[in-house]
Amino acid sequence: ERTDRWTAVDHYTFNHLHANKPSATPSPSSLQHALSTSQARGLPDIAVSPSQGKFLKLQAQIARAKNILEIGTLGGYSTIWLASAGPDVSVVSIEVSEKHAEIARANIAHAEYAERVDVVVGAGLDVLPRLVEEVGMGRRERFDFLFVDADKENNWAYVDLSLGMMRRGAVVVVDNVVRKGQLARDDTGDSRVEGVRKLIESVGMDDRLDGVVLQTVGEKSYDGFLMAIVNS
Numbered sequence: 001e002r003t004d005r006w007t008a009v010d011h012y013t014f015n016h017l018h019a020n021k022p023s024a025t026p027s028p029s030s031l032q033h034a035l036s037t038s039q040a041r042g043l044p045d046i047a048v049s050p051s052q053g054k055f056l057k058l059q060a061q062i063a064r065a066k067n068i069l070e071i072g073t074l075g076g077y078s079t080i081w082l083a084s085a086g087p088d089v090s091v092v093s094i095e096v097s098e099k100h101a102e103i104a105r106a107n108i109a110h111a112e113y114a115e116r117v118d119v120v121v122g123a124g125l126d127v128l129p130r131l132v133e134e135v136g137m138g139r140r141e142r143f144d145f146l147f148v149d150a151d152k153e154n155n156w157a158y159v160d161l162s163l164g165m166m167r168r169g170a171v172v173v174v175d176n177v178v179r180k181g182q183l184a185r186d187d188t189g190d191s192r193v194e195g196v197r198k199l200i201e202s203v204g205m206d207d208r209l210d211g212v213v214l215q216t217v218g219e220k221s222y223d224g225f226l227m228a229i230v231n232s
């Protein structure tokens with residue numbers, strides 16, 4: 001394991017490219033606030049890393065995303081990054097835990113994104129069909145960016161349901177698809193790894209999506225993102 005070296009590189013690069021940059025958004029202090037309140041309230045230390053958050057922001061900007069859907073808010077750390085993609089960006093973020101949602105809303109408000117972020121409490125499998133119906137009835141705009149970072153067992157169900165309300169050319173990103181390489185081990189017996197395999201194999205068979213997995217190392221160790229585009 002080279003997590004120390006990976007972490008040092010994350011710190012060096014993030015400090016120069018974001019944390020010490022006066023014009024950087026989200027403000028480094030609002031990001032720090034989100035992390036420290038999350039820790040103080042006992043949330044697990046499983047949010048995306050600062051560099052991964054910045055990567056999500058840039059991906060949303062490259063996609064010219066305006067309506068972003070996130071599944072799995074936790075303390076709102078990645079939500080703050082996504083909301084920072086532009087002044088006209090709106091985020092809907094689904095969170096199963098009322099406690100997590102309350103912490104996230106406070107962190108998002110502290111980052112001054114409250115008016116553009118809607119944290120919806122409920123299980124993804126319950127909330128997503130409601131959103132699909134709202135989009136179908138024209139009461140809600142289609143989404144152009146999806147970030148999935150929730151219970152891994154439901155990865156594919158979340159993407160499959162969300163596809164009913166994404167526009168063509170939309171971008172899908174899913175966190176934690178490599179899990180220290182467990183993905184390619186045949187003896188894990190881990191339902192989360194099985195959930196990632198179901199995702200990858202389903203995307204591979206689905207002509208609505210064109211995807212890739214990019215492996216990552218850094219302060220969150222060795223993992224990876226799935227990225228896919230909704231075929232136009």
Ligand code: DHB
Nearest residue numbers: 046047048149150175176
């Ligand atoms: C876990 C979940 C995550 O979303 C993550 O980024 C890291 C770990 C987990 O459930 O263990």
Ligand code: MG
Nearest residue numbers: 046149175176
């Ligand atoms: Mg994650």
